[in-house]
Amino acid sequence: MNLRIPTIALLASLVTNGAAITLLQAIGNYPQLSTLNTYITNSSNVTNLLSNANNFTFLAPSNTAIADFLTGTKDNVLTEGLLEATVQYSLLRGGYPKLSFTTAPQFPATSLSNASYTNVTAGQAVELLLDSNGAPQIMSGNKSTAGTTTTDIVCTGGIIHIVSEVLSVPMQAVSEFTAAGLDYFIAILNNGGFLNSANAGYVNTVLELKDITYFIPNSAAALANATALASNASSADLQSIFQYHVVPDFVGYSSLLKDGLSLTTAQGSNITITRQNGDLYVNAAKVIASDYIVANGVVHVLDNLLDRNNPSPPPAPTDATPSSTPTPTTTSIPTANTALDKSVPSKGLTTGATIGIAVGAAVGGVLLLAAIAFFFVRRHKQNKRQSGVWSEQSVVGHGEKGNLYRPPRPELVTQEHEMRPGMHSPAPDVPMRSPDRV
Structure with missing residues (x-):
C-alpha cells in the first residue's frame, strides 16, 4: 500500500x-x-x-x-x-x-x-x-x-x-522523370512524339490532374517496343498508349496495390495488379522501382511497355526442372496494329510472328548442320578407334598443366535491368550477342 x-x-x-x-x-x-x-x-x-x-x-x-x-x-x-x-x-x-x-x-x-x-x-x-x-x-x-x-x-x-534531413516537398511529375534519371522513358516520350506541341493537350491534362498513379516504362525493351509502335501509330493510337499508363482518381502507393486488383486507366481499359514470388507486376510488366511521390500522386517504374490489347498477367511460376539445354526465346516487337487495335483482321503474319519464324528457321538450320557434323565426326571417330589410334584421353585432350580439358558447356546468359530507388540513372541494357554463323 x-x-x-x-x-x-x-x-x-x-x-x-x-x-x-x-x-x-x-x-x-x-x-x-x-x-x-x-x-x-x-x-x-x-x-x-x-x-x-x-x-x-x-x-x-x-x-x-x-x-x-x-x-x-x-x-x-x-x-x-x-x-x-x-x-x-x-x-x-x-x-x-x-x-x-x-x-x-x-x-x-x-x-x-x-x-x-x-x-x-x-x-x-x-x-x-x-x-x-x-x-x-x-x-x-x-x-x-x-x-x-x-x-x-x-x-x-x-x-x-x-x-536528420529536411523533408523534400514532392516535385511535379515531369520534373521527377528527370530527377530520378528515367532516361529510357524520356527517350520514349521523344520518339513517340509526346513532347510535341500537337500532343500537349492530353499530356498536360494528365500531368495537371489530381490523385494520379503513373506506371512508367523505363528499359531498353520498352524503348524498342515504343519506337516500333510509334513508327506506324496514329495520333489516336499514341494518345491511347500514353493514357493506358495512367490511373486517375487513385493514388496507388505500393501498400495499396494488392494481388488481383483491377484499375481503370485514363484510356478506359483496365490493368491488373499481380503479386508473385515477392515481385509486383502490372499486367505482365514488372515493377522495378516504386513509390516516387510526386505533386499529384505517385510513380512506379516498369520494365516494359503496357499493351491494352494484351492485359495478360505474368506467366505462372513453375517448379519444373529445366532441361540441360535451354530453349532459345525471343521477345517480339508488336506492330502498331497488333498492339493497339483488336479490330484489325488477322490476314497475315504480324511482325512478332515473322521474327519468330525467322528465328525458328535459323535455329532449325543450325540444328540440321550440327546433326550432319555430328554424323561425320562420329563416323570419323569409329574409323580411328578401329585403327587403334584414338583413346579416351586423346578424345578429351589435356590442358596446359596436364589436367583433362573439356570444352565449356554453353550457357544462357540473361541480364535483368533494374532501376534502383534514388536519383541514379539506370545502366543501359547490353544487347544480346547474336550467335556465330555456322
Whole structure:
C-alpha cells in the first residue's frame, strides 16, 4: 500500500506536466531545434499551424539538417512559402511512434494541401519504414531519406521525432522523370512524339490532374517496343498508349496495390495488379522501382511497355526442372496494329510472328548442320578407334598443366535491368550477342 500511493502520485504528476507541454514548448526545450524554433517564431502562419495541431506526428528537422538544406537554396534563404509548405509536409496526420514503424512501408497523409505545392486530395504523403538495421526512415520527394536522431518526444496532442534531413516537398511529375534519371522513358516520350506541341493537350491534362498513379516504362525493351509502335501509330493510337499508363482518381502507393486488383486507366481499359514470388507486376510488366511521390500522386517504374490489347498477367511460376539445354526465346516487337487495335483482321503474319519464324528457321538450320557434323565426326571417330589410334584421353585432350580439358558447356546468359530507388540513372541494357554463323 505504501508503494502504491507514490506511484499514483507520480503518474498524476506526469499527466499534469505532459498536458502543460505544448508542441511549441517542446520544440523550444531542445537545443538541437533552436534554428527551427527561430523560423517558427518569425512566422505567424507556422506558429498558428503548430499551436492548433492535434493528433499528429511532427518530424522536426535538426539545426544540422536545416543548415544542410539551406546550402541548396538560393542565397541560403528559406522563403516564407517554402517554410510553410515544408512544416505542413512535416506534420503528419495521426500518431506514429517509433514502434509503429515496420519493414513494410506506410504512407500517412500530411498537412500539406497547399495547391501551389501539391494536388493530392487527402494531403501529400510521406513514406515511413524501418531500414535493414531496424532504424526508422522517412522517405519524401524523389526518395530523399531522413533518419531520426531523437524519437518519441511526447507533447500535448502528439509525438515529435527529430530528423536528420529536411523533408523534400514532392516535385511535379515531369520534373521527377528527370530527377530520378528515367532516361529510357524520356527517350520514349521523344520518339513517340509526346513532347510535341500537337500532343500537349492530353499530356498536360494528365500531368495537371489530381490523385494520379503513373506506371512508367523505363528499359531498353520498352524503348524498342515504343519506337516500333510509334513508327506506324496514329495520333489516336499514341494518345491511347500514353493514357493506358495512367490511373486517375487513385493514388496507388505500393501498400495499396494488392494481388488481383483491377484499375481503370485514363484510356478506359483496365490493368491488373499481380503479386508473385515477392515481385509486383502490372499486367505482365514488372515493377522495378516504386513509390516516387510526386505533386499529384505517385510513380512506379516498369520494365516494359503496357499493351491494352494484351492485359495478360505474368506467366505462372513453375517448379519444373529445366532441361540441360535451354530453349532459345525471343521477345517480339508488336506492330502498331497488333498492339493497339483488336479490330484489325488477322490476314497475315504480324511482325512478332515473322521474327519468330525467322528465328525458328535459323535455329532449325543450325540444328540440321550440327546433326550432319555430328554424323561425320562420329563416323570419323569409329574409323580411328578401329585403327587403334584414338583413346579416351586423346578424345578429351589435356590442358596446359596436364589436367583433362573439356570444352565449356554453353550457357544462357540473361541480364535483368533494374532501376534502383534514388536519383541514379539506370545502366543501359547490353544487347544480346547474336550467335556465330555456322
